[in-house]
Amino acid sequence: MQCIVNRRAQFSASHRYWLPELTEAENIEKFGACTRFPGHGHNYVLFISLAGELDKYGMVLNLSDVKQVIKREVTSQLDFSYLNDVWADFQETLPTTENIARVVWQRLAPHLPLVRVQLFEHPELWADYMGNGMEAYLSISTHFSAAHRLAHPDLSLEENTEIYGKCARVNGHGHNYHLEVTVKGEIDPRTGMIADLGALHQAIADYVVEPFDHTFLNKDIAFFAEVVPTAENIALYISNVLRSPIQELGVKLYKVKLIESPNNSCEIYTTESESNSVPRVETAPVLARV
Numbered sequence: 040m041q042c043i044v045n046r047r048a049q050f051s052a053s054h055r056y057w058l059p060e061l062t063e064a065e066n067i068e069k070f071g072a073c074t075r076f077p078g079h080g081h082n083y084v085l086f087i088s089l090a091g092e093l094d095k096y097g098m099v100l101n102l103s104d105v106k107q108v109i110k111r112e113v114t115s116q117l118d119f120s121y122l123n124d125v126w127a128d129f130q131e132t133l134p135t136t137e138n139i140a141r142v143v144w145q146r147l148a149p150h151l152p153l154v155r156v157q158l159f160e161h162p163e164l165w166a167d168y169m170g171n172g173m174e175a176y177l178s179i180s181t182h183f184s185a186a187h188r189l190a191h192p193d194l195s196l197e198e199n200t201e202i203y204g205k206c207a208r209v210n211g212h213g214h215n216y217h218l219e220v221t222v223k224g225e226i227d228p229r230t231g232m233i234a235d236l237g238a239l240h241q242a243i244a245d246y247v248v249e250p251f252d253h254t255f256l257n258k259d260i261a262f263f264a265e266v267v268p269t270a271e272n273i274a275l276y277i278s279n280v281l282r283s284p285i286q287e288l289g290v291k292l293y294k295v296k297l298i299e300s301p302n303n304s305c306e307i308y309t310t311e312s313e314s315n316s317v318p319r320v321e322t323a324p325v326l327a328r329v
Contacts, residue, residue, distance in 0.1 A: 043154060044099045046087045048109045050118040052125075053080035054134040058229065069230070071237055078121060081160050083139075085113070087147065088155035105151065112146045131228075137166040137175040138231035144168050164236075167221075176293060177233055178221040181243060183252040186213040187268040211255060216273075217298040218247065220281065224290030234290045242284045247277050270297050270305040278307045 055078035056070035066074045073079065087109060091099040116125060122134035128142045140158040147153055148170065159165040167176040188211035189203035190196075199207040206212065220243055224233035254260065256268040266272055274297040285292045291309075298304040 040093050041090065042093055042099050043088055043090045046089070046102060046105050046109065048085045048087065048114050049083060050114045051080060051082050052117050052120045052122050053078045054122040056133055084159040085143065086157040087151070087153065089152050090154045091152050108147065108150045112150065113143055133231035135231035136160045136164060137168065137177050137226055137233055140166045140168040141175060141226060144170055173226040173228065174223070175226050175233055176221055176223050178219055179239060179243060180217065180219045181248055182215060182217045183248050184213065184215050185251050185254050185256050186211045187256040189267055189269060191267055192265060211257070214299050218277070219296040221294040222285055222290040223293040234288045238288050242281065242288065246280050246284055270299040270303055273297055274305045274307045278309055282309060
């Protein structure tokens with residue numbers, strides 16, 4: 040039986056974004072505070088996903104062996120290091136989150152049946168790499184607070200209450216929404232980036248966080264005057280709003296995940312059909328409404 044197992048590891052390291060062929064002003068314009076000498080550090084968290092058949096002992100691989108491979112090939116070399124100097128790869132292409140994930144894959148692939156390398160630079164920024172050349176995924180996590188009421192405009196209070204329960208109460212209720220936005224693109228062979236991280240943060244802030252934060256969605260966002268602001272509909276709206284500005288940054292919007300509460304979340308995957316230029320939207324609905 041085919042199975043995927045995951046192994047967690049971690050390392051602490053510093054790095055600096057600086058290209059010697061650029062002037063100081065050009066580096067600062069491209070990389071911002073990440074250019075500061077002598078660099079800055081992170082507590083990186085690494086997840087290695089492996090696939091295989093279950094053996095007679097009920098394992099894909101002995102995780103003790105996996106731990107030793109990851110330590111030997113990656114973490115013992117990167118822990119408490121200055122990434123720009125530790126591996127030659129990072130002198131050719133900067134040690135961005137997405138590029139570190141790619142190089143870790145290259146280091147581990149001869150030894151382990153990899154299906155994914157996921158690297159967290161911090162809890163609000165992480166990258167996924169699946170072994171597809173220079174293609175990688177970058178995710179940003181942010182949040183906003185908003186109120187809403189779940190009530191279809193064509194139904195009575197009694198009918199809405201039957202469908203939405205307490206969420207139909209006339210004065211609404213609020214959530215601290217957590218939003219994850221994942222983009223997909225090609226790693227630049229020199230900068231190590233799939234997109235300008237500052238510009239990506241700004242697009243999410245301009246098109247979602249600022250318009251949504253501290254609002255009553257039904258009244259303050261025109262779209263939800265007639266559309267019930269369920270987690271699914273909010274995530275779908277966000278994906279539609281972000282698709283074009285993110286594409287202008289040279290990457291594609293891959294996923295929007297909206298966490299309404301610890302119990303409820305929704306994911307929207309945006310893909311393009313080969314026969315149609317109109318993006319197709321797939322939804323993974325919330326599991327419960329209360």
